[in-house]
Amino acid sequence: MNNASAFKKNGSAAKNPFLPVCRADMDERGWSECDFVFVSGDAYVDHPSFAAALLGRLLESLGYKVGIIAQPDCSDPSAFTVLGKPRLAFLISAGAMDSMVANYTANNKPRSSDAYAHGGEAGHRPDRALITYTSKIREAYKGVTVIIGGIEASLRRFSHYDYWSNKVRRSILLDSKADLLLYGMGEHSIIETADLLNSGIPIREIRSVRGSCWFSGKEDDVPKGKNVIRLPSFQEISKNTDKGRQKFAESFVIQEENTDAINACVLVEQSDARFVVQNPPAFPLTTEEFDAVMELPYTRKYHPMYDKKAANGKTGVPALQEVLFSLTSVRGCFGACSFCAITFHQGRTIQARSHESLVREAKMLSERPDFKGYIHDVGGPTANFRKPACKKQLNAGVCKKRQCLGTDPCPNLIVDHSDYAELLKKLRALPKIKKIFIRSGLRFDYLVMDKDKTFLEDLCRHHISGQLKVAPENVSDSVLRLMRKSTHSVYETFSKEYAEMNRNLGMKQYLVPYYIASHPGCGLKETIETALYLKKTGFVPDQIQDFYPTPGSLSTCQYYTGLDPYSKNPDGTMKKIYVARGAHERRLQRSLIQFSKPENRSLVKEALEKAGRKDLIAVFLGKNS
Known part of the structure; x- marks a missing residue:
């Protein structure tokens, strides 16, 4: 990635501090077109917890013109043309959740609400959003470049079991007919892809970006060598037989063993006459990069268009309230619980923001007129992981054949809460903060392994209500x-x-x-x-x-x-x-x-x-x- 200071090169000079959502916003900026149009299954909230805002602001900071189409009405073709055809590409995300998870309960019943929609109203995110959005964009603009990403793309990048149809489906890159898939958190890969497109390289020729999946119908295009692994084909793993299910499980193991940026191989999966190729994951953000992307000029508000018309008798976006006064301090998780897909999306390597960045954000939040003195959370996927699980991970990556924690913790696991305890101490000392809660998941097994009970004492004394x-x-x-x-x-x-x-x-x-x-x-x-x-x-x-x-x-x-x-x-x-x-x-x-x-x-x-x-x-x- 360009160095972290580059994130702040260019901010919006427009009176409207949000990224454009309509032609009038573009006209105010003097734009005839956007470089990128980001289509999202979430309502537009200009906060770093929302991918459209984070990646949109990141591209904006590097000089790209980015517009947002949030939860477009798929029954209205004009909903996808409000910002015109972008110069470089449409960027599509289903939102903060897989669209099927967002729309249906564990018992496959339609959900009555959607926290990421205006007024919490259900029904504004289509099923299989990436497929639907790509199809509508292709109808509106023939031949336009379409890049898919986000959690739905990440977790469906290869053939996968789909609970709602009770069958194995192909890679969503093939089913959506998008040009490129970016998996993982996306900052490095989206910038590299943007710069390649901007230099004139056609999207179907972009095949080297880390954190991306591309496809080809030619065997000769498929990478070869000792660093390339061929997965069982879609035809093998989709068979509803004992052998087919065995092949599915074998494929999963290979994929899980290749989720680390340092030691992952290139993976290839054949589906009929086409081949999906996954490049190794993008490298994790450095602390400097993480700080910079979280401190871009977000308004930290939902777009005012949601104040004009109530949904469910309410305005606003409920999910914002969950994160508005919370601090994201880390990414990644070496806990690797079986039912959690963070390993496939964020990876097992811990990425942490600096104390200074988090203190600046806490001070900024404390100056808001609606701040009541409470920071609701300081954490991430697992709050009390602030460093890599062991020293080896920094140079060799995470172990392919060994889990860090779980039922049989690795003897090389470093158990240390001192950095987290020191961070919380600094935050508690800020003048306008009454209390700081920790709500984003503590690994109590990791806490038990810590012989120094200072953090446990701080937790009980200061961070629980x-x-x-x-x-x-x-x-x-x-x-x-x-x-x-x-x-x-x-x-x-x-x-x-x-x-x-x-x-x-x-x-x-x-x-x-x-x-x-x-x-x-x-x-x-x-x-x-x-x-x-x-x-x-x-x-x-x-x-x-x-x-x-x-x-x-x-x-x-x-x-x-x-x-x-x-x-x-x-x-x-x-x-x-x-x-x-x-x-x-x-x-x-x-x-x-x-x-x-x-x-x-x-x-x-x-x-x-x-x-x-x-x-x-x-x-x-x-x-x-």
């Missing part, structure tokens, strides 16, 4: 292994340490554990184990997450194949695992965990009878049941 949410996810160690989570005994150790620390501080603060029902490997037996633990501890959760097979995660691979890709039989085949399928069985597991709810009584009884545990009916439902 009555309760701390943590995610043990399950009680059964066999399920936790498949989840790549720590063993249940680690959670019990943390629970005791947390309670003891609060007693020593004279504070009454509680743990609120979070559980997932119906994860692969979890049957009624394992769910009963969790329910008995909850009964013993006297905690029954109000909310339970049903496992959701979203693209790009190991858990989804387990769900589709019924296999554990990392556990082999003596003959070399992968071990089979139990998978709960169908809405009724999922309801049985959920009801067992929430056994105290009156509406669940009949389902709890049915589940216990089905599991051969009638002896527990009285335990959960009372003697008269």
